[in-house]
Amino acid sequence: MDPIVSFQGVTKRYGYLSVLKELDLDVAPNEKVAIIGPSGSGKSTLLRVLMTLEQIQEGIIYVDGQPLTHMERNGALVPADERYQRSVRGKIGMVFQNFNLFPHMTALQNCMEAPMNVLGLSRQDAQARASELLEMVGLADKMQSRPNRLSGGQQQRVAIARALAMRPKVMLFDEVTSALDPELVGEVLNVIRKLGDEHNLTMLMVTHQMGFAREFADRVCFFYEGRIAEQGPPNEFFTDPKNERTRAFLSAVLEAH
Amino acid sequence: MTIRLAFLIALMGFTGGLMVASFAGFREFIPGLLMGAWVTVQITVLAAILAVVAAMAAGLAKLSRIRVLRWIANIYVEIFRGTSALVQLFWLYFVLPHFGISLSAMTVAVVGLGLNVGAYGAEVVRGSIQAVAKGQYEAATALNMSRSLTMRRIIIPQAVAAMLPPWGNLFIELLKATALVSLITITDLTFRAYQLNQVTLRTVEIFTLVLVVYLALSLVITIGMRALERRVGADFGTGRVL
Numbered sequence: 001m002d003p004i005v006s007f008q009g010v011t012k013r014y015g016y017l018s019v020l021k022e023l024d025l026d027v028a029p030n031e032k033v034a035i036i037g038p039s040g041s042g043k044s045t046l047l048r049v050l051m052t053l054e055q056i057q058e059g060i061i062y063v064d065g066q067p068l069t070h071m072e073r074n075g076a077l078v079p080a081d082e083r084y085q086r087s088v089r090g091k092i093g094m095v096f097q098n099f100n101l102f103p104h105m106t107a108l109q110n111c112m113e114a115p116m117n118v119l120g121l122s123r124q125d126a127q128a129r130a131s132e133l134l135e136m137v138g139l140a141d142k143m144q145s146r147p148n149r150l151s152g153g154q155q156q157r158v159a160i161a162r163a164l165a166m167r168p169k170v171m172l173f174d175e176v177t178s179a180l181d182p183e184l185v186g187e188v189l190n191v192i193r194k195l196g197d198e199h200n201l202t203m204l205m206v207t208h209q210m211g212f213a214r215e216f217a218d219r220v221c222f223f224y225e226g227r228i229a230e231q232g233p234p235n236e237f238f239t240d241p242k243n244e245r246t247r248a249f250l251s252a253v254l255e256a257h
Numbered sequence: 258m259t260i261r262l263a264f265l266i267a268l269m270g271f272t273g274g275l276m277v278a279s280f281a282g283f284r285e286f287i288p289g290l291l292m293g294a295w296v297t298v299q300i301t302v303l304a305a306i307l308a309v310v311a312a313m314a315a316g317l318a319k320l321s322r323i324r325v326l327r328w329i330a331n332i333y334v335e336i337f338r339g340t341s342a343l344v345q346l347f348w349l350y351f352v353l354p355h356f357g358i359s360l361s362a363m364t365v366a367v368v369g370l371g372l373n374v375g376a377y378g379a380e381v382v383r384g385s386i387q388a389v390a391k392g393q394y395e396a397a398t399a400l401n402m403s404r405s406l407t408m409r410r411i412i413i414p415q416a417v418a419a420m421l422p423p424w425g426n427l428f429i430e431l432l433k434a435t436a437l438v439s440l441i442t443i444t445d446l447t448f449r450a451y452q453l454n455q456v457t458l459r460t461v462e463i464f465t466l467v468l469v470v471y472l473a474l475s476l477v478i479t480i481g482m483r484a485l486e487r488r489v490g491a492d493f494g495t496g497r498v499l
Contacts, residue, residue, distance in 0.1 A: 051398065086403065092399075094399040100395060104415055113410060117410065118400065118402055163399065163400070166400060
């Protein structure tokens with residue numbers, strides 16, 4: 001099957017520092033990919049360039065067969081302008097470490113804003129879609145609450161519902177439980193599990209939850225210094241890591257728990 | 258906060274009472290001063306509206322991706338912030354006619370003071386917009402919102418909440434700066450006081466009374482802005498903005 005996301009020779013630099021180095025990565029439709037690695041290894045940057053929050057310097061990214069970072073002009077590929085990027089990036093949704101909910105809107109309004117003003121849904125349709133999703137993440141009773149009246153776990157679940165309301169094909173989760181108190185991590189992971197069961201969604205998640213990665217992901221990618229140092233199915237990856245860096249990282253992480 | 262407001266109002270009442278007690282016969286000045294105060298209020302309100310419009314335009318232009326807009330905004334802000342408000346009024350009133358543009362004194366007062374305060378306001382607008390968390394832009398991008406939609410629906414509503422307290426300051430500055438218009442022939446509160454003093458020589462009563470009227474007007478601004486802040490704060494579910 002054709003990949004839904006394809007990184008081809010992607011390099012991302014900040015000044016002289018290369019954060020992604022000629023990266024190749026194909027993700028199959030409906031695949032769940034867990035991305036792990038030490039801080040500064042480029043794993044969050046991978047999600048950020050895919051969401052077009054950052055521009056890449058070399059290579060090209062395809063989403064659902066369409067180039068995302070470039071567009072065709074007179075038979076050649078040139079860097080994409082904003083308008084073109086908007087036409088492609090609608091297939092991608094993202095959930096952030098710090099939730100980034102809109103503080104001046106209720107949970108419901110947070111989930112209705114973009115469907116109404118970007119997709120052009122009527123108020124009624126947007127509200128129906130938003131309340132269905134908020135119910136799905138277990139927040140039927142919090143629809144009229146503003147973010148500062150919600151716990152971190154509740155805020156993150158609103159953020160997931162908000163992203164899903166745009167009906168993306170690919171969901172990006174950037175350390176979505178890292179800012180949460182330990183007792184709130186489970187409720188967010190449960191929602192993600194549920195998405196994996198019920199929705200036909202491709203997911204890329206940067207995570208420090210090794211147990212969750214092992215249980216949930218189809219594939220684990222270990223990032224080291226801007227490259228994928230090792231990848232494979234979780235059982236193989238966690239029980240028999242081939243790469244020395246992977247072994248060092250896993251034992252350091254396991255020691256901490 | 259309510260307690261503090263009540264205290265201020267009580268202080269005003271007390272001062273007023275004191276005036277009544279100690280300056281018998283001050284009533285004869287009141288009609289004249291009130292007429293002047295009405296002019297002061299008109300100039301303040303109209304100039305404040307112009308200041309907000311000018312500040313929003315210039316503040317947004319300063320953040321524009323179009324260089325010419327940034328330049329124009331910078332030139333406007335630097336000229337009106339970097340020169341004396343009194344000289345600006347004189348220039349508009351006495352110099353512009355030499356270039357064939359004659360404006361009424363009221364127009365000059367409103368335009369001059371409005372643009373002057375608007376220049377300070379532009380920095381308030383720019384600062385408040387830049388203070389909105391970067392994550393808000395990222396969330397909007399992730400929801401595929403366009404730049405203009407992001408500004409209109411996400412960034413500016415949050416920036417407005419943050420800019421209310423500094424605007425309260427600017428409006429009070431504006432109120433006090435209106436005293437300058439007495440020097441371009443407008444019979445505002447300060448000019449009335451000056452006139453009455455020339456005729457009656459009751460300097461103590463007149464200028465004390467004028468102080469009290471300015472204080473009362475500025476308290477109206479303070480109370481109004483606090484109510485607005487509470488209202489907007491309630492929209493954030495905090496009652497207290499950010």
